[in-house]
Amino acid sequence: AQKVTQAQTEISVVEKEDVTLDCVYETRDTTYYLFWYKQPPSGELVFLIRRNSFDEQNEISGRYSWNFQKSTSSFNFTITASQVVDSAVYFCALSDGEGNKLVFGAGTILRVKS
């Protein structure tokens, strides 16, 4: 069965600090997809990134970066120079090889204080 673990329930940082959100997954599929979503206080889930299991290149998008390591089954997310607007719940998710039916982690609440 597939499983996603986000061990950090809540993280608090001060603005401009870097912060890394951890995600560890379990799957028996050889082809799978990993996702990160952001859920701000408004409630909508906002797509951030998708990574397939054959692409271990790290990705950077502005202040966001993702580190995918199959050897440790991890897909960690780093926010550089955090801002108050980054405060949200962040979810890591895993899909099967067909790309449907996401399994979500429990989420990490990120609080960025000014």
Next chain:
Amino acid sequence: GAGVSQSPSNKVTEKGKDVELRCDPISGHTALYWYRQSLGQGLEFLIYFQGNSAPDKSGLPSDRFSAERTGGSVSTLTIQRTQQEDSAVYLCASSKEAGLANYGYTFGSGTRLTVV
């Protein structure tokens, strides 16, 4: 429309009553998904529709739950004889295509269901 629209945004119902939740996906999106977000269970997949194919209902928690999608667009999630454990936020998402071509759903704001 510009985004995924869900209605109502909030629904309070008495235990035992039936409820219908509506999702209007982004125009042109062929795939539609329902998820449930609750305190105890987190985010759970319920069902998805892709075009005219039979829906994948593998996530529906009981036979009290059903969903349909009319004309390949609007979807309705129906919960019969609601129970208190059905209280949750029901999220709908759509994507241009399902499966491998899916590059991340667009989620709606959800319907918060409270069963009293």
